[in-house]
Amino acid sequence: MEIQLISFGKISEFLHSQQLEIEGISDTDQLKAYLESNFLQLADLKYKLAVNKILIQENTHLNSGDSVAVMPPFSGG
Incomplete structure (x- = not known):
């Protein structure tokens, strides 16, 4: 599966926006686990x-x- 990953703020310092080609991930919980294991920060x-x-x-x-x-x-203002 191909997804476009976009990052903002402090997160963009180590997780750059990119196209990801990942297999075996079908939902956001699985994506979070994948990202947290590959980007320990x-x-x-x-x-x-x-x-x-x-x-x-x-x-x-x-x-x-x-x-x-x-x-x-983030917070509103």
Whole structure:
């Protein structure tokens, strides 16, 4: 499966935006586990995921071609 990975803020310092070709990952929980095992800095941070520009709160199915944003905590102002 191919997904576009987009990172923001502090996370973009070590997790660069890129196209990922990954097999065996079908949802956001599996993607989080993959990212945290490959980018150990991410495991120690709080972050949110957005799939196709929609902020998610629970495990979400992924399709090939999806765009996933990895974002640090943020607040409104």
